[in-house]
Amino acid sequence: MSTLIEWPVKSRELQSNHFDSTIWNDFQFRSDDIVIATYAKSGTTWTQQIVGQLLFSGDPDLTIAEMSPWLDLRVPPKAIKLPQVEAQKHRRFLKTHLPVDALVYSPKAKYIYIGRDGRDVLWSLYNHYSNGNQAMYAALNDTPGLVGSPFTPLPADIRKCWHDWMDKDGYPFWSFWENIRSWWTIRELPNLLLLHFNDLKRDMPGEMRRIARFLDIPINEDRWPFIMEYCSFDWMKNNATRSVPLGGAFWDEGAKVFINKGVNGRWMDTLTASDSAQYEARAVKELGLECAHWLAGKS
Structure with a gap:
């Protein structure tokens, strides 16, 4: 006897200096669409690159940013x-x-959601926005339809940025905890695959094959070495204009800044033991023990 699936139903709009969620109301789904979701800076571009290279059997000329837009931006x-x-x-x-x-x-x-420890997320966000130029801020603030406050440069002190983000739940971006919690809650749905940034780092080939199976993409084994190469961090950084929006025009130092280091733990030299303990306790309180453990990349 089959179980009736209770599919999520949209219940609100999110509109801000970044978001216009109303675009989904007019989007016409196809039967083979793929949606790659994250809070942000959790391996989104990497996963887009992986999906694109799997779909096209290893093509170095794919313009991933154009092919795979951020729909609700x-x-x-x-x-x-x-x-x-x-x-x-x-x-x-x-x-x-x-x-x-x-x-x-x-x-x-089919949906893929990628998680990453919030401390690593914030450090990557800080790099992303602190290197952004006036063109980026102008695009966010001058494009018609701005809802809420304009987006302004981040504090120079990353510790202040961290505490603002924690104390005001995602400020000046969007809520971190509700994003993680909302996707974790539906993790058993048959058309959702959960990934973790740390697992991609530990075993990229294995995770890529898991993605391919989930998306029903047959792998051309003769092309596998090329698919792997084009999804490597070094290749992506050296060819960043293909995978970064507008070829990196929003960063004075170019697209390579967008694909920065791809490493975890940069917060360890800045956050105190007390800061980290508070974050870890907050994660358990907001998400529950199992989800907090998963988000920390410990499983």
């Missing part, structure tokens, strides 16, 4: 972005940073 507006996505002929693989209840979750699509 306000830039460009949905009136421009939606027709571009609908015109795509290849199997679509899109990116979102929304919690589950702010997007349309389709039984037709």
